[in-house]
Amino acid sequence: MLEIGTQHYLVLSVVLFVIGVTGILVRRNMITVLMSIELVFNAANLNLIAFSFQHGNLTGQIFVIFTIAVAAGEAAVGLGILLALFRLRNTTQLDSAREMEG
Amino acid sequence: MDFITAHGFAILFYAFAAAAVVASCFVVTMRNPMYGAIALLVTFLSVAALFLLRHAEFLAFVQVFVYGGGIMVLFLFVIMLVNLHRLKETRMFGQNAPVAAIVGLLLLGLFASVFVGLAFAPADAAPAAFVTVDGAAAGNSQAVAWSLYRDYLLPFEIVSVFLLVAMIGAVVLGRKQ
Numbered sequence: 683m684l685e686i687g688t689q690h691y692l693v694l695s696v697v698l699f700v701i702g703v704t705g706i707l708v709r710r711n712m713i714t715v716l717m718s719i720e721l722v723f724n725a726a727n728l729n730l731i732a733f734s735f736q737h738g739n740l741t742g743q744i745f746v747i748f749t750i751a752v753a754a755g756e757a758a759v760g761l762g763i764l765l766a767l768f769r770l771r772n773t774t775q776l777d778s779a780r781e782m783e784g
Numbered sequence: 785m786d787f788i789t790a791h792g793f794a795i796l797f798y799a800f801a802a803a804a805v806v807a808s809c810f811v812v813t814m815r816n817p818m819y820g821a822i823a824l825l826v827t828f829l830s831v832a833a834l835f836l837l838r839h840a841e842f843l844a845f846v847q848v849f850v851y852g853g854g855i856m857v858l859f860l861f862v863i864m865l866v867n868l869h870r871l872k873e874t875r876m877f878g879q880n881a882p883v884a885a886i887v888g889l890l891l892l893g894l895f896a897s898v899f900v901g902l903a904f905a906p907a908d909a910a911p912a913a914f915v916t917v918d919g920a921a922a923g924n925s926q927a928v929a930w931s932l933y934r935d936y937l938l939p940f941e942i943v944s945v946f947l948l949v950a951m952i953g954a955v956v957l958g959r960k961q
Binding site: 720766 | 791793794797804805808809811812814817820821824827828831834835838839840846847850851854855858859862863865866875877878879881884885891892896899902903906908911912914927931932935936939943946947950951953954956958960
């Protein structure tokens with residue numbers, strides 16, 4: 683129990699992942715949904731780091747760099763969509779965006 | 785005192801793991817996204833500390849700079865831009881929230897059933913690959929840079945193009961019609 687191994691990181695990663703997915707599914711505020719997506723990214727990164735350490739292989743760390751870059755792009759585009767929604771509907775509630783056309 | 789010195793890594797792991805889990809619960813449950821963003825910052829910093837405990841020093845600092853700096857500023861900026869003063873009247877959760885919560889619990893059960901009895905061999909405490917470049921001793925940043933620019937140069941360039949595309953997309957989405 684006091685020797686921290688890969689399985690400890692996997693369990694923590696699963697807990698963060700499930701919290702993030704639940705947040706994506708239950709919340710109506712788009713800002714909170716985007717923040718929950720970041721939680722899921724962090725859970726995946728923890729997994730990659732844990733396995734990188736387990737195998738003594740740097741590839742996991744390199745992959746985390748790419749994941750962080752993708753997360754940054756996702757946050758930028760997601761918040762851009764949020765701003766577009768806010769301009770159109772004057773709200774950030776996700777279920778106010780029901781139609782495809784403005 | 786002996787206990788702390790003997791199990792320092794385990795204590796730090798459990799402390800930061802608890803901080804990350806509690807803060808991420810706040811991210812999901814806070815009504816005001818501003819408080820959620822602060823909780824998200826705590827999660828990012830705890831995860832960075834957990835990276836440090838796995839000898840990913842370079843990535844721990846990338847996590848602090850990119851997530852704790854860049855993405856967090858982006859979120860706070862947008863939260864302040866869309867000034868949410870009608871939060872009191874709006875419902876926090878969608879109509880299908882109970883179903884979604886059940887799906888989340890089922891997901892947790894699924895992963896738990898996989899993890900029961902799962903055990904890994906103890907990993908090398910200080911993997912040589914993390915701190916060497918061609919056999920010579922180096923730091924973690926140097927080892928990561930060496931691997932990134934030698935073995936993964938093409939993916940690195942593709943990611944730079946991806947970031948350019950994301951930036952253009954964000955500007956196009958964000959400009960006034």
